[in-house]
Amino acid sequence: MFRDVRLRVRGMIRRVLRLAPMRLVPLGYLSYVLLGWGVLMLPVCAATDRASALDHLFISASAVSTTGLTTVSTRDDYTFAGQIVIVVLIQLGGLGYMTVSSFFVLSVSGRLSPERERVAATALSLPPGFDVRAFLKLIVAFTLLVEAGGAAALLPVFQRHGAPDPAWQAVFHSVSAFCTAGFGLFNDSFESYRSDGWLNAIIMALSYLGAIGFIVVNDVWQSLRRRKATLTLTSKIILAGTFWVSVVGTVLFALDEPGVRGLPVGERWLASWFQVMSASTTVGFNTLPIGGVSAASVYLLTIVMIIGASPAGTGGGLKTTTFSAMWAVMMSVIRGRERTTFFGREIPPVRLRAAAANVMLYGAALALGIYGLSLVETAPLPDQMFECASALGTVGLSRGITASLTSAGKGILIALMIIGRIGPLAVGAAMFHAPAVSERDAAPEDVTI
Structure with missing residues (x-):
């Protein structure tokens, strides 16, 4: 009897692994959300009775998608056990479904099947030629190292400010920052720490390290070990895009925002x-x-949220590589050039098509989300638009309307957060049972979208 059960389970696993990569990944994230929802509903996780079943689902989806939007207080409405569940969900979502599951298989068996390597490479947006197994080990090792360092650096800050349970605060916020989740144990986020340069520097460093993506980390590591003479085109685009968005955005915000002038x-x-x-x-x-x-x-931050972070990282949004590819297309048309180049290197046409599709699907998801939310909510439309952009970009910034949303509104944001974490392009590919980008069209000097 038990042998029959084992055979049936193995058969089910094989059938799941035979699914197209872009269909397996969404199922993985959904399984995390549902599992987290079930655990958060246990009495041991609730500190109050204010959170409904829908609120627990919202928190689970927000944690797995590393968004950070909340309908209840993480500090006040969840026990220590509940907060542990949330930080575990953040870690799982930040690393990604395929990273966690593939690393577990690799640790147990010492190898990955060709099917799993194929799925992992697709889910991690890896260019052709990447060693998936070595890349997975690097991701996990780098994540644990950075988060441990971040916690150690944050501990004296919270001790100096007299924060309760400073060690737990340090661990929780280090994981949340590196995974770009935005969950916090202060109801005003870090508003009371605005003038603390050390805390600001640590949180920014953790967030940038998570957002630039593990492809850049891998390139830098290989360069330090002298296995590569230079960074790949993808890494150069990511670093340049991140730099210019930060510089231009900061200058505009500092000059135009009345709230910082004093x-x-x-x-x-x-x-x-x-x-x-x-x-x-x-x-x-x-x-x-x-x-x-x-x-x-608000408009400036919305634009920055839509551009977002970088591929193969913990952040969301369109991604800096997609934005850069579309920028390169625009410049090539303006200059009358047939080839689309960036940093003097041609971007493969298949990547340009993927970038264009990503922009259209992202825009469609955002437009539908805003329209749907406007049908069921009464908050000012700019606040609803900001909320949807934050949810789809897995950002977590809010104008203060999240907790007052109707059940339908919460459902719309849950859908946007999940779509944002998986990626609109990946969701579209899953619907049509096709890889997001065909590997046979890939070029040796490639760009990850």
Whole structure:
């Protein structure tokens, strides 16, 4: 009898693994969300009775998608056990379904099947030629190292400020920052820490390290070991895109936002950089009350949230490589060139098609989300648009309307957060049972979208 059960389970696993990669990945994330939902509903996780079943589902989806939008207080409405569940979900979502499951299989068996390597490479947006097994080990090792270092650096900060349970605060916020989740144990995020340069620097460093993606980390590691003479085109685009979005966004925010004009010069620029960083890395922490910033700043942050972080990282959004590819197309048309190049290297046409499809699908998902939310909510439309952009970009910044959403509104945001974590392009590919980008069209000097 038990032998028959084992055979049936193995058969089911084989059938699941034979699914197209872009169909297996969404199922993995959904399984995390549902599992987290079930655990969070246990009495041992609830500190109050204010959270409904839908609220627990919302928190689970927000944690797995590393968004950070909340309908209840993480600090007040969940016990220590509940907070542990949330941080575990954040870690699983930040690493990604295929990273966690494949690393587990690799640790147990010492190898990966060709099917699993194929799925992992697709889910991690890896260019052709990457050693999937070595890359998985690097991801896990780098994540644990950075998060441990971040926790150690944050501990004296929270001790100095007299925060309760400083060790747990340090661990929780280190994981949340690196995974660009934005969950926090302070109800005002980091508004009371706005002038603390050390905390700002640690959170920004953790967020940038998570957002730039593991492809850049791998390139830098290989360069340090002298296995590569230079960074790949993808890494160069990611670093350049992240730099310019941060610089331009910070300057505009610091000059135009009335809420920072009265601050000391250093604090003004620090707060501006932190807020733009939070939107671009999609970490979602804030040192300024987002509900009080000007309309121009809301618009600026929305644009930065949509551009988002980078592929094969913990952040969301369109991704800097997609934005850069579309920018390169625009410049090639303006200059009358037939080839589309970036940093003097041609971007493969298949990647340009993927970038264009990604932009269209992302825009469609955002437009439908805003329309759906406007049908069921009464909050000002700009606030609803900001909320949807934050959910789809897995950012977590809010104008303060999340907790007051109707059940239908919460459902719409749950869908947007999950789609944002998987990626609209991946969701579209899953619907049509096709790989997001055909490997046979890939070029040796490739760009990850």
